[in-house]
Amino acid sequence: MIKEIKDINYIKNLSNYKVTLNPFNKVIGYYINDILVGFLDYSVMYEKIEINYIFVINEYRRKSIAYNLIKYVVDNYDFENITLEVNVNNVSAINLYKKLGFKIIGIRKKYYDGIDGYLMEVKNDNFSN
Ligand SMILES: CC(C)(COP(=O)(O)OP(=O)(O)OC[C@H]1O[C@@H](n2cnc3c(N)ncnc32)[C@H](O)[C@@H]1OP(=O)(O)O)[C@@H](O)C(=O)NCCC(=O)NCCS
The missing domain is CATH 3.30.70 (Alpha-Beta Plaits)
Structure with missing residues (x-):
């Protein structure tokens, strides 16, 4: 399940990556049984999207999680x-x-x-x- 992460403290448990908070920035998380296993930090500037960082925890790599996080953005914006x-x-x-x-x-x-x-x-x- 993919959903927006509002409290960026959750990310600190996964990776050292520091989210920069600004009005254009969003972070979505990939959850398996309510456990956060990956996230995508991206910015939406009108019709342009910038991927700032994507991360999946080691044990869950090569299961198309990163692919699906990016696909989620593609499906939800007119970019x-x-x-x-x-x-x-x-x-x-x-x-x-x-x-x-x-x-x-x-x-x-x-x-x-x-x-x-x-x-x-x-x-x-x-x-x-
Ligand atoms: C890069 C990263 C996010 C990929 O996450 P992932 O969920 O394992 O990726 P996916 O399973 O969606 O992989 C999709 C495709 O990416 C490519 N890919 C992913 N991992 C790969 C690897 N270790 N070696 C070669 N190709 C790879 C493959 O083409 C793969 O498709 P396939 O499995 O059908 O061959 C993950 O390795 C990661 O968190 N790395 C550390 C953080 C990082 O470097 N982020 C990028 C910053 S720009």
Whole structure:
């Protein structure tokens, strides 16, 4: 079950990621038997969506949870494009985004403590189910 997380303290138990609170930001969680096993932090700026972070706890990886969190956003907004930045070495995340139709459209030099990041984008029409 996917639902919005209003109290971001719940996330602190899962990951060190710090949610930035602003009016554009939302966090949704993936629950199995009422237990939070993953979350997606994203921003909606009119017709543009930015994925800020996605996380699934180790034991629950490779079960399409991340895929379904992103799919939830895609199904619930009328967006033009979704963008994100990802560490060039993060193979699992890059594969996830490519599977969903994201393309690498730029490089952010030394974005992650000296390591480059890819800027990736999917346009609404190119999203793969
Ligand atoms: C990246 C992450 C969120 C993926 O979560 P997940 O729920 O395991 O992903 P899914 O099961 O939905 O995977 C969907 C697709 O992504 C790709 N993928 C996911 N994990 C992968 C891995 N370890 N190796 C290669 N490809 C992988 C595959 O194409 C997969 O499809 P398949 O299982 O049919 O082959 C998870 O590994 C994670 O939390 N990593 C740590 C946090 C992180 O790096 N977040 C990204 C920040 S930008």
